[in-house]
Amino acid sequence: DTGVSQDPRHKITKRGQNVTFRCDPISEHNRLYWYRQTLGQGPEFLTYFQNEAQLEKSRLLSDRFSAERPKGSFSTLEIQRTEQGDSAMYLCASSFAGTRGEQFFGPGTRLTVL
Amino acid sequence: GENVEQHPSTLSVQEGDSAVIKCTYSDSASNYFPWYKQELGKGPQLIIDIRSNVGEKKDQRIAVTLNKTAKHFSLHITETQPEDSAVYFCAASMSTGGFKTIFGAGTRLFVKA
Numbered sequence: 001d002t003g004v005s006q007d008p009r010h011k012i013t014k015r016g017q018n019v020t021f022r023c024d025p026i027s028e029h030n031r032l033y034w035y036r037q038t039l040g041q042g043p044e045f046l047t048y049f050q051n052e053a054q055l056e057k058s059r060l061l062s063d064r065f066s067a068e069r070p071k072g073s074f075s076t077l078e079i080q081r082t083e084q085g086d087s088a089m090y091l092c093a094s095s096f097a098g099t100r101g102e103q104f105f106g107p108g109t110r111l112t113v114l
Numbered sequence: 115g116e117n118v119e120q121h122p123s124t125l126s127v128q129e130g131d132s133a134v135i136k137c138t139y140s141d142s143a144s145n146y147f148p149w150y151k152q153e154l155g156k157g158p159q160l161i162i163d164i165r166s167n168v169g170e171k172k173d174q175r176i177a178v179t180l181n182k183t184a185k186h187f188s189l190h191i192t193e194t195q196p197e198d199s200a201v202y203f204c205a206a207s208m209s210t211g212g213f214k215t216i217f218g219a220g221t222r223l224f225v226k227a
Binding site: 050056104106 | 118120146148150155156157158159160163165203205207209211212213214215216217218219220
């Protein structure tokens with residue numbers, strides 16, 4: 001499968017714990033995006049990378065959230081001291097940089113904070 | 115910042131009928147408008163897109179129209195089939211913003227056989 005993959009697909013954690021999600025983009029894509037989707041809503045932009053550089057972060061990304069893309073390939077999203085409000089689907093997408101714009105999404109990681 | 119509104123939130127049609135979903139956006143700098151289909155338990159799948167230099171685009175049973183002046187864009191699905199049942203999202207982004215994408219709230223489409 002040459003699409004975007006995410007791991008794990010589901011994560012259940014207790015409030016206050018830290019969690020980390022991984023995204024592997026389509027191999028030739030140099031842009032990688034993270035979005036959050038709550039039930040019944042559209043995805044909300046969190047942050048994006050071009051190669052290793054994190055170019056923009058949403059105000060939704062509080063200081064408990066951190067994202068990295070150390071070698072310009074896979075990315076991780078960490079949430080520290082999880083809260084019940086963090087429960088959502090976390091989606092990753094990748095694309096080519098430039099003028100094309102098409103983003104391809106992974107299946108998402110569903111986080112449940114108890 | 116950009117805001118995208120989408121209507122209707124739910125749409126039920128008979129198999130073979132057409133379905134239309136409408137969206138508006140607020141930032142005139144937006145120049146790329148993708149549409150995504152999301153099935154239960156899956157990530158959004160890009161089905162068609164349109165750029166601001168084009169007024170209409172068609173791909174088989176799916177067409178999109180864009181009115182830049184009014185900041186409106188629409189998705190038209192003809193000859194609907196039960197497998198078209200899903201949630202559809204419109205979105206807007208701009209090339210100068212790294213194509214950070216702002217999504218509408220979604221339309222749940224039911225196609226009755």
